[in-house]
Amino acid sequence: MSQLFSLAPAAVKCPNCGHEVRYYDAVHSAFFGCAQCRTFFEYPETGAPKQLRKFKEVPTHSPVLAIGSTGQLEGKTYRVTGYMWRCEAKHASYRWEEFQLREEATGAYRQLAVFQGHWLLITATKQQYRVSLGGVVETPETDYALYNRYSPRILYAEGEFDWNVLADEGLTISEYISPPLMLVRERKNKSYNHWFKAHHLEPREVAEAFGLQPEQLPYRNGVGAAQPAPGAAIWPQLRTFSLLMALLVVVTHLYLMLWGNETVFNQEFVSEVPVVAAPDSARLAVPGTGTAQERQPLISPSFTVPGTGALNINLQAEVNNTWVEVPFTLVNEQTGQQFAGTGSIEYYSGVEDGESWSEGNKQQELLLNTVPTGRYHLNFYPVTDPVNTFGIHFRARVEARATAGSNAVLALLLLLLYPGILYLRRALHERTRWENSDFSPYASSDS
Numbered sequence: 001m002s003q004l005f006s007l008a009p010a011a012v013k014c015p016n017c018g019h020e021v022r023y024y025d026a027v028h029s030a031f032f033g034c035a036q037c038r039t040f041f042e043y044p045e046t047g048a049p050k051q052l053r054k055f056k057e058v059p060t061h062s063p064v065l066a067i068g069s070t071g072q073l074e075g076k077t078y079r080v081t082g083y084m085w086r087c088e089a090k091h092a093s094y095r096w097e098e099f100q101l102r103e104e105a106t107g108a109y110r111q112l113a114v115f116q117g118h119w120l121l122i123t124a125t126k127q128q129y130r131v132s133l134g135g136v137v138e139t140p141e142t143d144y145a146l147y148n149r150y151s152p153r154i155l156y157a158e159g160e161f162d163w164n165v166l167a168d169e170g171l172t173i174s175e176y177i178s179p180p181l182m183l184v185r186e187r188k189n190k191s192y193n194h195w196f197k198a199h200h201l202e203p204r205e206v207a208e209a210f211g212l213q214p215e216q217l218p219y220r221n222g223v224g225a226a227q228p229a230p231g232a233a234i235w236p237q238l239r240t241f242s243l244l245m246a247l248l249v250v251v252t253h254l255y256l257m258l259w260g261n262e263t264v265f266n267q268e269f270v271s272e273v274p275v276v277a278a279p280d281s282a283r284l285a286v287p288g289t290g291t292a293q294e295r296q297p298l299i300s301p302s303f304t305v306p307g308t309g310a311l312n313i314n315l316q317a318e319v320n321n322t323w324v325e326v327p328f329t330l331v332n333e334q335t336g337q338q339f340a341g342t343g344s345i346e347y348y349s350g351v352e353d354g355e356s357w358s359e360g361n362k363q364q365e366l367l368l369n370t371v372p373t374g375r376y377h378l379n380f381y382p383v384t385d386p387v388n389t390f391g392i393h394f395r396a397r398v399e400a401r402a403t404a405g406s407n408a409v410l411a412l413l414l415l416l417l418y419p420g421i422l423y424l425r426r427a428l429h430e431r432t433r434w435e436n437s438d439f440s441p442y443a444s445s446d447s
Helices: 165-170 203-209 235-260 290-294 405-434
Strands: 010-013 020-023 031-033 039-042 050-054 070-073 076-088 095-103 109-115 118-125 136-138 143-150 152-161 172-178 181-189 192-201 262-271 303-305 309-317 322-332 338-352 355-361 363-371 374-380 392-400
Touching: 020 031, 020 152, 070 203, 095 152, 109 192, 118 203, 143 181, 152 165, 192 203, 235 405, 262 303, 309 322, 309 338, 322 392, 338 363, 374 392
Parallel strands: none
Antiparallel strands: 010 020, 031 039, 031 152, 039 050, 070 076, 076 095, 076 152, 095 109, 109 118, 118 192, 136 143, 143 172, 172 181, 181 192, 262 392, 303 374, 309 363, 309 392, 322 338, 322 374, 338 355
């Protein structure tokens, strides 16, 4: 056999059909799969070749990576030397493909597996890992959770191999994931306990490595066992940044609520003779238009706005089963600049079928944005319901450097919108990933 493998690439003849099977490893390859007649055989160093199995099934498509083709992965050149089609012994519908890759420079082997369009690059390791009772493998870098456990069946193989792939059917394989990483354990008995490291590859990476178009690769379906969740690269920083900014918004709002709102005016007003109008005309009257402009206003004393910012105008009126509207203008006494608004206050109550009821509110707050610092007064033009024969009583309070809770809520919504959407996408991604696992952490919560 040493003379037979003295030069590479060379070929051995299939003992069943005589078809030549090419090989590239003159030292280690001893097992071969014939693509012509589907025979798997051993070619020992001495003696005649042995037929080990004739596969009954064959993939309905040609392997996307041809035997003998080369590609560049992670800066190294690999040649495809073997191909397998496998399934789980107890779940034959779970089928995947594995390509054996031989590094051209060193002769080291790696496996490239694809299941439902999801790719894993697998490398043997001499390191041993300890599995906890909960099925977790703890490492200094990360923890791996048990995802799958099965025994494989070999449906088909072609090319060259340095081990009898049929012997894998006696193994118990456990997969532990920490996307985009995976640990694979092969175990047969106490003396056979081998570990492999694997990591997820995007289809684009595989296509570029072997000079293919992405559409030539198997269609990706669902979520892969080690496929990273959306935004995996930015999520830790985004989550931390968003939480810190949200905390800053809340703290700033609380600060403004406790120390920002400064009362600069607070006074009660009484109009002994009520100004009345029909609802359609009175309720639409605003300063500067219609009958409201013709009335003499109630003018407040002057007050100072200490700094440019928002003003909160709080209006309160003792109304019962009636309404009051208080159009007003805020007048800057130095510049003449005016800010207008209207407060609508109504309150109704009663008893119906033995049940008391009420609706409306006896106060209203209005926010005037970006009011410059300066000396101001307020002009009020109150109107009320025609049935109201009493005077109009209301109180006006003005707070400078006002803050609105709605502004803080809006800021939080805008700040957390994208992180929230990404969080939901990641949560859905994880649930979909674990749907193919018998060890799903969601199983107990969903039952």
